[in-house]
Amino acid sequence: MGTSGCPWESACTLPLGDTTGLVYAHLRAHNFIHNHSTRAGCPWPLCSREMRWGNVARHILERHLRMRVQCAFCGHTYSRNEALQTHMNVFYIDLHQHGVIREPSNIVGIGQAKRRSSSRG
Template structure:
């Protein structure tokens, strides 16, 4: 996946494995679960402001479109905990 977070006037464009995005987004100021709100810095994103903890989830679900597929039935989920709840 390619990072689309805008730095200056251009997208970051660093290519990363999905597991490396959380750490990489810290370089862009996205970390923690504090109540401070921020705007999404992804190219052309007009999502409303959200706290930093939700921003990470937003990037994974909306921009990276990461999905977690159930090995039992094939349904897919945008969040791992939703898959885990489904499998119980």
């Protein structure tokens, strides 16, 4: 979808992307480096949430960047790809059975990420 500005350094020109890989790359650039199984606090300013470091990027995407995935068929949005996958398997499994889509496990790719407009930080 797009990128957001860096909340850790105003002069930073690195994009804070819309995937967990891009978020972790950005965090590494600012020396936020932990083992994925280690518990750590969210590095987002004014966020005191503690979690496994392996969940931090998803947390940032969902809570701070307000990223959502959208069903290409009905437009419903979800905060996680897994929820979209479940939605697709429940409501659109017939499309797979009738050959409209190939693999139910790949139908998450049909959804599109979008940023939810909100002032929540």
